[in-house]
Amino acid sequence: xxxxxxxxxxxxxxxxxxxxxxxxxxxxxxxxxxxxxxxxxxxxxxxxxxxxxxxxxxxxxxxxxxxxxxxxxxxxxxxxxxxxxxxxxxxxxxxxxxxxxxxxxxxxxxxxxxxxxxxxxxxxxxxxxxxxxxxxxxxxxxxxxxxxxxxxxxxxxxxxxxxxxxxxxxxxxxxxxxxxxxxxxxxxxxxxxxxxxxxxxxxxxxxxxxxxxxxxxxxxxxxxxxxxxxx
Amino acid sequence: xxxxxxxxxxxxxxxxxxxxxxxxxxxxxxxxxxxxxxxxxxxxxxxxxxxxxxxxxxxxxxxxxxxxxxxxxxxxx
Numbered sequence: 001x002x003x004x005x006x007x008x009x010x011x012x013x014x015x016x017x018x019x020x021x022x023x024x025x026x027x028x029x030x031x032x033x034x035x036x037x038x039x040x041x042x043x044x045x046x047x048x049x050x051x052x053x054x055x056x057x058x059x060x061x062x063x064x065x066x067x068x069x070x071x072x073x074x075x076x077x078x079x080x081x082x083x084x085x086x087x088x089x090x091x092x093x094x095x096x097x098x099x100x101x102x103x104x105x106x107x108x109x110x111x112x113x114x115x116x117x118x119x120x121x122x123x124x125x126x127x128x129x130x131x132x133x134x135x136x137x138x139x140x141x142x143x144x145x146x147x148x149x150x151x152x153x154x155x156x157x158x159x160x161x162x163x164x165x166x167x168x169x170x171x172x173x174x175x176x177x178x179x180x181x182x183x184x185x186x187x188x189x190x191x192x193x194x195x196x197x198x199x200x201x202x203x204x205x206x207x208x209x210x211x212x213x214x215x216x217x218x219x220x221x222x223x224x225x226x227x228x229x230x231x
Numbered sequence: 232x233x234x235x236x237x238x239x240x241x242x243x244x245x246x247x248x249x250x251x252x253x254x255x256x257x258x259x260x261x262x263x264x265x266x267x268x269x270x271x272x273x274x275x276x277x278x279x280x281x282x283x284x285x286x287x288x289x290x291x292x293x294x295x296x297x298x299x300x301x302x303x304x305x306x307x308x
Binding site (some may be wrong): 026027030060063064066067070071073074075077079080081082083084085086087088089090091093094100160161162163164165167168170171172174176177178180181186187211214215218219223224225226227228229230231 | 232233234235236237238239240241242243244245246247248249250253254255256257263264265266267268269270271272273274276279280282283284286287290291293294295296297305306307308
């Protein structure tokens with residue numbers, strides 16, 4: 001009787017493991033889109049720059065390295081292409097316009113959990129584990145008053161690293177910045193609430209079904225301009 | 232939204248430049264910020280304000296669909 005030893009992990013398996021695999025880390029899920037040799041180069045350069053930072057203490061080169069390679073990774077990802085699209089000039093000066101905000105950040109107000117897939121109190125880890133089910137599910141638009149206290153905001157999203165959004169919602173849901181611009185008169189008015197949804201939904205459904213509903217929602221509030229923040 | 236008379240502007244990380252360019256969207260402001268923090272680092276109100284101001288300028292000045300503007304700077308937490 002013979003026993004087989006486990007097969008060593010390949011480079012492809014290693015880089016893919018950051019994307020919903022055994023080492024889930026949404027900051028680095030882009031590695032899955034890279035060819036093996038490119039992923040190896042990412043790690044080689046990361047260690048090289050880390051070594052340099054040990055001597056001069058400048059870790060900003062690591063931030064730039066991650067940004068550069070995130071861009072390379074997503075440039076390799078599947079893309080939707082449209083030949084053209086509608087364009088509407090702003091109908092009035094911004095100082096007289098009513099503005100809305102929709103972010104795909106996955107925020108909601110405490111006590112108003114959209115309960116994706118019918119699951120109450122879904123954790124971030126569950127959202128990541130159920131990413132394929134969430135993509136097939138219809139998105140829910142959560143209304144978020146602009147003056148919501150930060151401690152009442154919740155965020156959950158299976159598609160991106162939410163640590164920044166947890167530390168400060170304004171990195172992806174700029175409630176405070178828009179309120180300031182409205183208070184200073186740069187923006188005429190804001191809608192009563194901002195909106196957020198977990199943007200891991202199917203694009204075709206979003207375009208054909210949810211989009212028209214959301215257009216009607218904003219038209220009913222006489223919205224002139226819309227800030228969209230995808231993650 | 233645009234077809235319904237609502238002018239839109241998108242603020243997104245430049246890591247998604249390729250996808251956003253191919254979608255031929257009305258107005259896109261690309262920021263030099265990592266994924267998940269398109270407005271800038273947590274707590275950096277000045278940077279968030281810079282991004283929003285640039286987005287509003289783009290909203291007011293763009294004259295055709297497919298307008299993409301890149302905000303200069305770096306992501307510095």
